Amino acid sequence: MLLIGFLGFLIIRELYIFLPGFMGALTFYILGRERYFMLTEKKGMKPGLVASIMILLFFLLIASPLYYAIVLVTPKVSSVFSHTDELFIGLKALAEKIKKFTGQDVLSLDNIKSFQANLSSYIPTFLNSTATILSNLIVMFFVLFFMLTGSRKMEDVVLGFIPLHSESIKALAVETKNMVKANAIGIPLISLIQGITAFVGYKIFGLNDALMWGFLTGIFAFFPIIGTMMIWVPLVVYLFSEGMNVQASGLMIYSLIITGNVDYLARVTLMKKIGNVHPLITIFGVIIGLQLFGFMGFIFGPLIFSYFIVLIKIYAHEFVDPNKNI
16 A cells, blocks of 8 residues: 555656646546547447547647637737837836826836846746646647547446445536536636627727737636736727827726626626536635646636535435435
């Protein structure tokens, strides 16, 4: 037992960086297993071919929005770096507006130097994060292929190792399926809602290419906490730099109050509707998940929180009152 525990610890420690990739493979497996079984067992298609086609579709589902987002953002970023004077004017106008409301000077000389230092130190971190994300994507699809092609055998082995009654195992399986589907379907829908909400705001306050900016806001809404701010904050700065102070102030207020909060409202209502997930499980689960797993915590954070509750019910069923329903 000590040797098993030690080797397990070594494996987990060395492969921890790829944990999001393994979890992503598990997510796509749960989403696609029923379709895979239908095509291979009922339609008679070859397992390797079906697995490859499904992985290609999942890849396109992930890569297409990111590709178009990069294509749309790159010219805008180049334009910003070629008009740094206008950018500084916009930042100064925004800083004056913030100082008027809060009394804090966010664009002092010390703050600018601190921002430059943080930016230069962030670039290597960003490059390392990009490499990690790409590595996890490769691991995810690699593992997913073997999970699909060996699905029946894998599930039998896993079921054989779980020391619970069949009812308890079924409860865990149902909870996992509902939670993963609720989050995997709900997160893109929430991003779509935020993108549409942001598009309405951009249209109201007179931004050109409002549809494009709404699309980018929806894409960046996948990133927690500051996702949408990466789009609307530069747009507010741009409006200030153009002397459109009223529109800039309006967009800033609209984005803070409406675009920034529609995420939480949609998350609570959609998770309840799609997977019958209680709002408290969604909120606290996401907080836990983001700390443990990063971006994939959106899916597996609520699952951990839900597992905790289900396991308490299973314990009561297995050891306290066998006649109690799970």
